[in-house]
Amino acid sequence: MSTVGATVPMADMTASQPAAERRARRRMLPLVAPAVGVLLVWMIVPLVLTLWFSVQRYNLLNPALHGFAGIENYQYLVTDPDFWASLVNTLVLVGAVLVVTVGGGTLLAVLFDQPFAGKGIARVLAISPFFVMPTVSALVWKNLMLHPIYGIAGFLWRLVGLSPVDWFATFPLASVIAIVSWEWLPFALLILLTAVQSLDHSQIEAARLDGASFVQQFRYIMLPHLSRAISVVIMIETIFLLTVFAEIFVTTSGGPGNATTNLAFLIYARALLQFDVGGASAGGMVAIVLANIVAFFLVRSIGRRMDI
Amino acid sequence: MATLSLRGVRKSYLAGTETIKGIDLDVADREFVVFVGPSGCGKSTLLRMIAGLEDITAGDLLIDGTRVNDVDPASRGLAMVFQSYALYPHMTVADNMGFALKLAGRPKAERDAKVAEAARILQLEPVLTQRPRSLSGGQRQRVAIGRAIVRQPRVFLFDEPLSNLDAALRGQMRVELLRLHEELAATMIYVTHDQVEAMTMADKIVVLHAGRVEQVGSPMELYNHPANLFVAGFIGSPRMNLLPGTVGAAAPGGTVPVTLAGGVTVSVRPAQVLAPGSSVTLGIRPEALRQAADGPFSGAALLVERLGGMTLVHVTLESGETLVAQADGNDPIRAHDVIRLAVDPSVCHLFAANGLVLSQAEPPQAKPGDLHDLDAMPSLARA
Numbered sequence: 001m002s003t004v005g006a007t008v009p010m011a012d013m014t015a016s017q018p019a020a021e022r023r024a025r026r027r028m029l030p031l032v033a034p035a036v037g038v039l040l041v042w043m044i045v046p047l048v049l050t051l052w053f054s055v056q057r058y059n060l061l062n063p064a065l066h067g068f069a070g071i072e073n074y075q076y077l078v079t080d081p082d083f084w085a086s087l088v089n090t091l092v093l094v095g096a097v098l099v100v101t102v103g104g105g106t107l108l109a110v111l112f113d114q115p116f117a118g119k120g121i122a123r124v125l126a127i128s129p130f131f132v133m134p135t136v137s138a139l140v141w142k143n144l145m146l147h148p149i150y151g152i153a154g155f156l157w158r159l160v161g162l163s164p165v166d167w168f169a170t171f172p173l174a175s176v177i178a179i180v181s182w183e184w185l186p187f188a189l190l191i192l193l194t195a196v197q198s199l200d201h202s203q204i205e206a207a208r209l210d211g212a213s214f215v216q217q218f219r220y221i222m223l224p225h226l227s228r229a230i231s232v233v234i235m236i237e238t239i240f241l242l243t244v245f246a247e248i249f250v251t252t253s254g255g256p257g258n259a260t261t262n263l264a265f266l267i268y269a270r271a272l273l274q275f276d277v278g279g280a281s282a283g284g285m286v287a288i289v290l291a292n293i294v295a296f297f298l299v300r301s302i303g304r305r306m307d308i
Numbered sequence: 309m310a311t312l313s314l315r316g317v318r319k320s321y322l323a324g325t326e327t328i329k330g331i332d333l334d335v336a337d338r339e340f341v342v343f344v345g346p347s348g349c350g351k352s353t354l355l356r357m358i359a360g361l362e363d364i365t366a367g368d369l370l371i372d373g374t375r376v377n378d379v380d381p382a383s384r385g386l387a388m389v390f391q392s393y394a395l396y397p398h399m400t401v402a403d404n405m406g407f408a409l410k411l412a413g414r415p416k417a418e419r420d421a422k423v424a425e426a427a428r429i430l431q432l433e434p435v436l437t438q439r440p441r442s443l444s445g446g447q448r449q450r451v452a453i454g455r456a457i458v459r460q461p462r463v464f465l466f467d468e469p470l471s472n473l474d475a476a477l478r479g480q481m482r483v484e485l486l487r488l489h490e491e492l493a494a495t496m497i498y499v500t501h502d503q504v505e506a507m508t509m510a511d512k513i514v515v516l517h518a519g520r521v522e523q524v525g526s527p528m529e530l531y532n533h534p535a536n537l538f539v540a541g542f543i544g545s546p547r548m549n550l551l552p553g554t555v556g557a558a559a560p561g562g563t564v565p566v567t568l569a570g571g572v573t574v575s576v577r578p579a580q581v582l583a584p585g586s587s588v589t590l591g592i593r594p595e596a597l598r599q600a601a602d603g604p605f606s607g608a609a610l611l612v613e614r615l616g617g618m619t620l621v622h623v624t625l626e627s628g629e630t631l632v633a634q635a636d637g638n639d640p641i642r643a644h645d646v647i648r649l650a651v652d653p654s655v656c657h658l659f660a661a662n663g664l665v666l667s668q669a670e671p672p673q674a675k676p677g678d679l680h681d682l683d684a685m686p687s688l689a690r691a
């Protein structure tokens with residue numbers, strides 16, 4: 001509401017006096033220049049360095065081998081089956097976690113908005129995983145939850161007479177997805193819950209009078225109302241999920257084989273296990289391009305959502 | 309055909325405290341009923357109970373003679389217009405209005421026809437494809453009404469639908485709602501805290517106070533014959549002047565002198581015998597007070613409100629009380645002028661200490677000229 005109120009008069013102003021607007025912008029330039037400059041340096045320096053390393057022969061184990069490599073590093077990268085596997089793993093991981101957290105978060109948000117006994121405590125419990133650092137939660141999942149011998153899952157399996165599953169060996173990627181989803185579900189819940197609570201309750205009442213069932217109220221009133229918050233959750237989560245590392249490092253180390261190697265882990269492995277800085281930088285460039293493609297579509301779709 | 313009856317309807321949100329304390333009411337077919345009362349008296353609660361948005365704690369709600377306490381809101385055949393409009397922000401105006409029909413699974417052609425018809429009645433055709441946020445307040449209000457019309461409900465419920473609009477638009481929408489009532493020949497229940505809206509729109513006013521019905525009647529019945537002090541003070545703008553007084557010994561001819569705090573005595577003709585010495589409250593409408601050289605009330609004009617057609621004079625009496633008197637629009641009176649006021653005792657209201665009315669005022673005779681004939685005012689004595 002407020003955004004519309006603010007943009008309409010501004011649009012009028014630019015239309016009626018573009019010259020004055022331009023002059024005002026020019027006067028503002030020196031004032032914003034330091035901030036913009038710092039941000040630019042902050043972003044540009046690492047980017048250029050990565051770009052530079054990605055076209056260098058640069059292996060820490062073999063200092064004799066150096067010099068300009070051209071696109072060799074990239075060639076090596078795209079012909080490496082690990083790379084494509086890691087790309088697929090990255091996308092599967094991001095996609096699956098998004099589905100679980102946004103879907104589960106929306107349902108939980110609607111549930112937590114209903115009155116029930118012990119709501120305050122339940123909310124705190126539901127949100128607390130977000131405050132556990134990734135390394136710790138990965139360790140907890142690895143040793144306390146999913147461990148075939150000491151884990152709770154194994155205990156439950158034995159309880160019903162099944163033989164326990166070694167989750168990280170049998171379903172490695174799914175297990176990592178479970179851990180990361182567990183960490184990010186509270187975030188989605190938090191954002192979506194505030195959005196649910198901001199819904200004007202009389203809209204739901206109007207829908208009830210119009211004959212909407214609970215599912216229809218959700219579908220036609222709640223979901224459109226949440227769409228903006230959902231886009232925000234998707235955008236923020238995507239940015240962080242593209243770089244999931246600690247969980248993989250702690251639990252599977254990218255394995256078995258390359259089953260849980262995502263782009264971030266691949267870059268790590270290239271740079272610090274194989275000491276191939278050039279190859280790692282090439283992977284980094286791919287990650288940057290990938291992130292930007294995703295960001296472009298997300299920002300566009302959210303931008304459209306914002307001015308409904 | 310839609311009638312509505314409430315039988316001993318009660319509501320408690322929290323155990324032990326009642327918000328609605330037993331309401332009996334009948335709404336006839338095609339009647340325009342207004343619930344009016346101060347903030348927090350339970351108007352919205354009552355309306356929401358009728359709509360089915362709140363459970364009825366005790367009592368029966370009958371629509372067309374059928375008990376509907378446990379019928380879900382959509383099946384009661386009612387439509388409600390909310391104070392906040394409650395439009396669906398992500399749907400166009402047409403979709404907003406057609407939503408109920410869409411949920412009911414009606415074919416698109418029928419939906420479009422009904423939406424177009426409602427849009428015609430409400431002059432919303434140019435904005436059908438817009439979203440609510442790009443509409444003005446009055447247009448949003450009309451969309452909310454259109455959403456109700458499209459459903460062809462048995463009863464329309466309005467919860468303070470005009471309170472978010474500015475004064476000019478409110479006046480205009482008031483007229484439009486009345487036109488709509490005429491055109492749709494529908495039963496309507498309308499909640500407001502604005503007694504002007506109640507007076508101008510209602511066939512029947514229900515005055516609510518603290519969860520109880522204080523009085524039910526047509527606007528003029530309530531104006532001329534308020535049943536108690538609350539209704540007397542609530543209905544009518546400017547407010548009725550309420551002056552505490554003491555009953556004196558009955559005079560021959562059935563009149564009883566009431567001595568007010570400032571020593572002024574007004575003779576009234578009560579409908580029942582009054583014990584001398586009992587304390588009462590005398591109610592005088594501002595238009596029943598006239599300037600007269602020999603009037604019993606005298607005081608300085610504290611404030612002169614010029615409304616154009618009439619002038620309201622706030623007079624501080626010698627006894628310290630303030631009276632509001634209505635004068636002509638062109639009355640030359642100025643602030644701080646000392647004036648005398650006379651009153652027609654036949655249009656005074658007398659209330660007992662428990663707030664109930666003792667003597668009912670006669671409705672003023674509509675004889676032109678009579679109103680300004682101050683000399684014709686009978687026995688006023690100064691003690």
Ligand SMILES: Nc1ncnc2c1ncn2[C@@H]1O[C@H](COP(=O)(O)OP(=O)(O)OP(=O)(O)O)[C@@H](O)[C@H]1O
Nearest residue numbers: 321322327345346347348349350351352353354501
């Ligand atoms: N959901 C609720 N839970 C508890 N108490 C409530 C609830 N809704 C209303 N009340 C109480 O019921 C009383 C009547 O409220 P209601 O909304 O019906 O007043 P109203 O006459 O519509 O007032 P207004 O003119 O301000 O809208 C108030 O004292 C309010 O505190």
Ligand SMILES: [Mg+2]
Nearest residue numbers: 351352353468
């Ligand atoms: Mg209300």
